[in-house]
Amino acid sequence: MSAPPPPPPLPPLPPEYLREQSRSPLPAPRAHRVDPYSMARSLDNAVSTYGPPQNFHHPPSRNPNPGFAPPRTSFQQPPWNPAGVPLPVSPRPPPSMPPPSRAQSQTAVPSLTAPIPTLQSLSTALPTIQQPAHDPALKLAWARDVLLLVDRIQHPTATDFPAGPVTITDPQLQRLASTAVPLIQHLANVNLHPLPLFAAEAVYLRATLEASGAYPDRIPHNPRQAFRDFEAAARAGYAAAWFRLGRDYENFNDLVHAKDCFERGAKMGVESCVYRMGMANLLGQLALPPNPAAALPLLQRAATLASTTTPQPAYVFSLLLLGEFSAASLPPSLLPQPPIAQSEARRHLERAAYLGFAPAQYKLGHAYEFASPPFPFDALLSVQYYSLASQQGEVEADMALSKWFLCGAEGAFDKDESLAFTFAEKAARRGLPSAEFAMGYYREVGVGGEKDIQESMKWYSLAAEHGNTDAVERIAALNQVVPQALSRQEHDTITEAKLVRKRTQARERSSVQPRMSAEDERHVMEMARKSSIQRQQSPPQPPVHMTSLVDSPPSAVPQQLPPQQQPQRQFAGQHRYTLVDPGSGSAPPSRQQSPSQQPQPQPQPAYARAAGRPPGQRQGSGPSQGQPPHTQVTPGDRAPTPQGAARPPGPKPPTTFAEMGIQGAKLEEKECVIM
Structure with missing residues (x-):
C-alpha cells in the first residue's frame, strides 16, 4: 500500500505580519503569596514539589499528521467528532470516602490553593539545574517555572499573555x-x-x-519567527502550541486553519483548545453554528482538564450549570436536575479557586458570607477566600474584608475597625468607587481613626467623580448650613441593620457546621492581616462604577471593557473567563478530595529526578494540580488583531476575550445605601 500524500504546505504569512501582544486567550498563572499550610509563618517560603498532574498523559513525540490542512479522513486522522471524544476520569473521590473533619487540623487550616513554584524553591534547585548531566527535561521544567514566576510578579492580575520587556528588581530573581x-x-x-519532547x-x-x-537582550522580539517556532513545536509533538497557532490564524480571520489547529490540540488533550472549541460551539464562533449539545461535552471535558495555567474552564462550566453565564445558556434538557447541577457546579468552582482563579475565590468568599445555595454560612471560610483573592489584587475582596472587620462575626472573630479602615484604603487607592465612599464614611464617623470631615469630603468627592451616587448625597448633607454628619450611634444602627442582620439571616439559613479549632481561627486571622499590608503601593487604577457598601449576590450583567483597560484593572466583580468568551455569575462548588486524601509531596529537592525514574524520562512539570479541599455541606443549606497589519477581507473575527465569549461582569449593588 502506497504512503499517503504529504500534507499541503503552511500558507505564507502576510509580509506585514505583526503579532498583537495585548490580546491573549490564556492568563498567566495567578500569584499566591501565601500557602495556607504555613500562612502564620511566612507568605513567601512555600516550597512545592513537582509530580505529574492527575489525568495527564504525555502527547506522542511526533504529530501523526503535521501541517495545517483539515484533518485527513483516514485511520491516522479520523473526522472531528466532539461528542466522540471520551471524557477523562473525574478526579472526585469515591462517594464512600468520608469527608475531612476540621478537628483533624490542629496546627494549620486546610490548603485552599494548589502549591506553585516560589523564589525559594527555584533558587534551591539552581545548583542541581546547573549540573551538566542533569535531566534536560527537568532543567526545562525549572526554566519554565522561572518564566512563570517572573510573569506573575510583573502582571499579578493580568489575564493576557505578557508583552514587552520585563523589569526585574529582585537580584535573586534576576539571577534565576x-x-x-x-x-x-x-x-x-x-x-x-x-526532536525530543x-x-x-x-x-x-x-x-x-x-x-x-520579554528579554530583548537575549531573544529579540520577532513575531514572524515566533510563529515559525510555534509551528515547529506543534509538528514535533508539543500539543499546547496548537492553541497559539490557532489564535494567530484567528487573528487573521483564517477561521478554517484556526479551527483545524484547535481541533488538533483538543484531540491531544490541550485544555485551552478543548475550551476554545466548546465556546465556539456554544456561541457560534469559528464559522460554526451555535450548538449547545456539541458544546456541553467539550466544556465539561475542559473543566475537568483545568490546570493552574488554565483554570477558567472549571469556573465557566460551573456558571453554565447554574444558569449564570450571561453570554449564553444551555437548554434545560441538557442539564441535570438542580440538586445535581448545584453539586457539580460547586465542585468545579472549588476546583477553579484551588487552581488559583481569583474570581472563583471571591465568589466562594461571597457564597460563604451570605449562605448562597448550596453553601452554608461560614465566616472564617469567607474571610479565607476573600484573603486569597485580595492577595492577588482583587480590590472588591479588599472591600469585602473591610466590611467583615467593620462588624466582626459572632463566635468567629471580633470586629477590628483598624483593619476595616486598612482594607478600605487599600481598595480606594486602587480606584474602587465603593471603597472611596467607604473611606469618606469612615472619616466622617471616625472608624479606624479620628473624625475628619475635610478628609471625608475629599474621599466623597473622589467617589462622586467616579459615579457613586451615595457620595453625592453625603456631600449634600455635609454642605448644609448645619452639616448633617453621621454620629457613632447612627453608624451602629446602620451596621446592625445592613450588615449584621444580613449575616445573621444567612447563619439561620444554614445548618450548624463544625467549628474550626481556636488555632485554625488564629491562622485565618493572621492570613487576613497579612493580606492587608500587601500591594499597598499599587498604582491607582480606573474606577469601577458600583455603589457603596451593601452586598448583594454577584449579578450576571456583562460589561465591555476598553481594550487598554483589560490588562490593567481586574476587579473581582468582573468575573474574567479569558480564553475566548461574555458572562458572569456566582457559582457554588462541590465535594472534593481533601489534602489528607491526596498523595502528599515527597521531601525531595524540586526538579530533582524522582527515585527509580530512568534518566530522560520526564517528570511532571509545573505545579501540582490536585483537588481542592472538601467542604462539608449539610442537606438543606440555602445559601487580537495584529498591530499595523492588513486584515484579510471577510467578517471581523473576535479579537478580544469578550468577543469570543469570555467577559466579566461587575457586582450590582441593589441597596444603594451606606452599608
Whole structure:
C-alpha cells in the first residue's frame, strides 16, 4: 500500500505580519503569596514539589499528521467528532470516602490553593539545574517555572499573555531569569531527530519570548519567527502550541486553519483548545453554528482538564450549570436536575479557586458570607477566600474584608475597625468607587481613626467623580448650613441593620457546621492581616462604577471593557473567563478530595529526578494540580488583531476575550445605601 500524500504546505504569512501582544486567550498563572499550610509563618517560603498532574498523559513525540490542512479522513486522522471524544476520569473521590473533619487540623487550616513554584524553591534547585548531566527535561521544567514566576510578579492580575520587556528588581530573581533564558535557548537548539519532547517545549517557550519581547537582550522580539517556532513545536509533538497557532490564524480571520489547529490540540488533550472549541460551539464562533449539545461535552471535558495555567474552564462550566453565564445558556434538557447541577457546579468552582482563579475565590468568599445555595454560612471560610483573592489584587475582596472587620462575626472573630479602615484604603487607592465612599464614611464617623470631615469630603468627592451616587448625597448633607454628619450611634444602627442582620439571616439559613479549632481561627486571622499590608503601593487604577457598601449576590450583567483597560484593572466583580468568551455569575462548588486524601509531596529537592525514574524520562512539570479541599455541606443549606497589519477581507473575527465569549461582569449593588 502506497504512503499517503504529504500534507499541503503552511500558507505564507502576510509580509506585514505583526503579532498583537495585548490580546491573549490564556492568563498567566495567578500569584499566591501565601500557602495556607504555613500562612502564620511566612507568605513567601512555600516550597512545592513537582509530580505529574492527575489525568495527564504525555502527547506522542511526533504529530501523526503535521501541517495545517483539515484533518485527513483516514485511520491516522479520523473526522472531528466532539461528542466522540471520551471524557477523562473525574478526579472526585469515591462517594464512600468520608469527608475531612476540621478537628483533624490542629496546627494549620486546610490548603485552599494548589502549591506553585516560589523564589525559594527555584533558587534551591539552581545548583542541581546547573549540573551538566542533569535531566534536560527537568532543567526545562525549572526554566519554565522561572518564566512563570517572573510573569506573575510583573502582571499579578493580568489575564493576557505578557508583552514587552520585563523589569526585574529582585537580584535573586534576576539571577534565576539570567539562567533560565539561555537554558531555554540551549535546549531548543538540540540537534536530534525526531526532536525530543523537552526540546519541542523549549522551542515553544522560545517562541513565547520571541512573541512577547520579554528579554530583548537575549531573544529579540520577532513575531514572524515566533510563529515559525510555534509551528515547529506543534509538528514535533508539543500539543499546547496548537492553541497559539490557532489564535494567530484567528487573528487573521483564517477561521478554517484556526479551527483545524484547535481541533488538533483538543484531540491531544490541550485544555485551552478543548475550551476554545466548546465556546465556539456554544456561541457560534469559528464559522460554526451555535450548538449547545456539541458544546456541553467539550466544556465539561475542559473543566475537568483545568490546570493552574488554565483554570477558567472549571469556573465557566460551573456558571453554565447554574444558569449564570450571561453570554449564553444551555437548554434545560441538557442539564441535570438542580440538586445535581448545584453539586457539580460547586465542585468545579472549588476546583477553579484551588487552581488559583481569583474570581472563583471571591465568589466562594461571597457564597460563604451570605449562605448562597448550596453553601452554608461560614465566616472564617469567607474571610479565607476573600484573603486569597485580595492577595492577588482583587480590590472588591479588599472591600469585602473591610466590611467583615467593620462588624466582626459572632463566635468567629471580633470586629477590628483598624483593619476595616486598612482594607478600605487599600481598595480606594486602587480606584474602587465603593471603597472611596467607604473611606469618606469612615472619616466622617471616625472608624479606624479620628473624625475628619475635610478628609471625608475629599474621599466623597473622589467617589462622586467616579459615579457613586451615595457620595453625592453625603456631600449634600455635609454642605448644609448645619452639616448633617453621621454620629457613632447612627453608624451602629446602620451596621446592625445592613450588615449584621444580613449575616445573621444567612447563619439561620444554614445548618450548624463544625467549628474550626481556636488555632485554625488564629491562622485565618493572621492570613487576613497579612493580606492587608500587601500591594499597598499599587498604582491607582480606573474606577469601577458600583455603589457603596451593601452586598448583594454577584449579578450576571456583562460589561465591555476598553481594550487598554483589560490588562490593567481586574476587579473581582468582573468575573474574567479569558480564553475566548461574555458572562458572569456566582457559582457554588462541590465535594472534593481533601489534602489528607491526596498523595502528599515527597521531601525531595524540586526538579530533582524522582527515585527509580530512568534518566530522560520526564517528570511532571509545573505545579501540582490536585483537588481542592472538601467542604462539608449539610442537606438543606440555602445559601487580537495584529498591530499595523492588513486584515484579510471577510467578517471581523473576535479579537478580544469578550468577543469570543469570555467577559466579566461587575457586582450590582441593589441597596444603594451606606452599608
